[in-house]
Amino acid sequence: MTKHLLLGQTLTFTSDPFENDWSDVAHINTSGGVLVEDGQIVGVDDGAALRAQHPDAIVTDYGQDLISAGFVDAHMHYPQTGIIASWGKQLIDWLNTYTFPEESRFGDRAFADDVAGRTLDLALAHGTTTLTSYCTIHPESVDAFFEAAAKRNMAVVAGKTCMDRNAPDTLKDTSQSAYDDSKRLLKKWDGTGRARYAITPRFSPTSTPEQLQALGALWAENPNVLMQTHMSEQKPEIAWVKELFPDARDYLDTYERFGLLGENGLYGHCIHLEQREIDRFAEVGAAVVHCPTSNTFIGSGLFDIAGLKARGIRTGLATDTGGGSSFSMLRTMAAAYEIGQLRGNVLHPAQLLWLATEGSASALKAQGQIGHLGVGASADITVLNLKSTEVIEQRANRAEHAWDAIFPTIMMGDDRAIREVWVAGEMVSWRAPSPVDFA
Structure with a gap:
């Protein structure tokens, strides 16, 4: 050779x-x-x-x-490529105004193919060789992303986003279809070439307890695959979760009680964590993902990287495109530095580059490989x-x-x-x- x-x-x-x-x-x-x-x-x-x-x-x-x-981007949304840098919204309004209308288009395979290829090329142009992406509820969107990555021989992680409530009818599946589609896509793609599948409930507000339970069951059947979701991004979101799950101890409990907490879990954002949640992440060895340009762009808050790393919690770094405002992991590192400064913790450039490479790979349970x-x-x-x-x-x-x-x-x-x-x-x-x- x-x-x-x-x-x-x-x-x-x-x-x-x-x-x-x-x-x-x-x-x-x-x-x-x-x-x-x-x-x-x-x-x-x-x-x-x-x-x-x-x-x-x-x-x-x-x-x-x-x-x-x-560079390894540990959390992003390829279907949001077209709406990156959209003006003036925070999380819930962002989803309703920009994200959901755009994601409704991804049942069109030709459209999904175009955006998937565009996203991967933009990532490569910015030095990112691995993306970890949410797709949409449409299985076509998953196939489009994995096939585009295979053409480029890129190591990627992705999964069908599952939602059966608090979303437009064009973006709702059911507990059963979420389980069935995810299981079929998992069997098709996980370990095929350089692809890895992630079971993907968007976040607990858009999944009924029945859907979360179904996805928890799927994860129990396939414990070595990844599971990705969002958590504790903004305070109004947390209040909404408490309304939807009045019996839950905290936000993490809305996942934990349905079998969606584990070592192979990836939890995006995790800004406003309660002490029990931090303790449980540390106990089970789960990973959190820092999305600094997104957190500043839509006004979410300041991630406590020093505190979480002091607890030994695996932490990745991510663009969170398109809530994040750049495809560049360099810009993402810069934003992480700025957030660290605001929290009184100055990150060294070695730490920033480690987060964008080794740290994200560790979050994906791929250390030593990518x-x-x-x-x-x-x-x-x-x-x-x-x-x-x-x-x-x-x-x-x-x-x-x-x-x-x-x-x-x-x-x-x-x-x-x-x-x-x-x-x-x-x-x-x-x-x-x-x-x-x-x-």
Whole structure:
């Protein structure tokens, strides 16, 4: 098989920089190399040493660009690509005004195919090699997303969104159809190529107890698959949940009592948590997902990453497109930094990059497989130009150390900072999405 040797500055992690001193576990080799063969990373070392050991490898020299694991987006909504950056709403009004009308269109397979391909290409253009997406209630939307990802050989997670109340009739399924459709799609897609399925109740306000129970039963039958949902995003939402489930101890209990709390659970947002909920997440080993651009854009609140990580809770990072206002994980890292500042917790750039790669991979129970620049991982790689714009370059030129040169790209970078993307060991060329009529 052909070997590829990528030369540049390499960023690797040996452990979680929230649990250990970042300077001990985050490593930048300013003359590093990554050896890729048969879709996997087979060597990470000094570039000169790898070049001497593998003279037959095809060499790509990125100079002082930063070679990182590909970004992993742990929570987003591909059907909301067309409504990203819509004005003036908070959660419930956002759903009713923008999300539900748009998602009603995804029973049209041709439309779903177009948006799925567009979303994945936009992600690649921003250095994201794995998306974790909610689809719509339509099975066609699930097939469209997984097939588009397979064409690009991308590792993705997705599932049919299930709702049987508090939604338009065009977006309602039933307890039985949610179970049946999800089971069929799970069997079809989970483990097919690089695809993984996630059982996906949108959130407890849009599912009856009967539907939540049916999906909990499906998860009990397939405990190794992921389950994704939303929780404690905004205070009016939490009050609504208390009205709908008056006997529940708290928001998490609306999932827990139906078998929807577990180690393979992904709980998006989780901003306004009660102490019992934090304790239960820590006890069962569930993962939460930080969606900072969404939380600021629709006015949800400030995620307590320091407090949750101090409890050992696995935490991923996500764009939450289209409630999130950018496809860029760089912009998402910048927003996480800003929220940390507002909470009195300054995140180091090593922690931010770890969240966007290793942290999100861990949340997806895929640590060491994706989001990891190490031997045995899939060769999903993003190369960052650390001088992509004039303002970034002039700041980087004044850097006193490597992290000082990286931080301006985190705070001000966008798709122009993405020098190259590799997916499963192949350099990819994403098409520039052309204008499309979403009306």
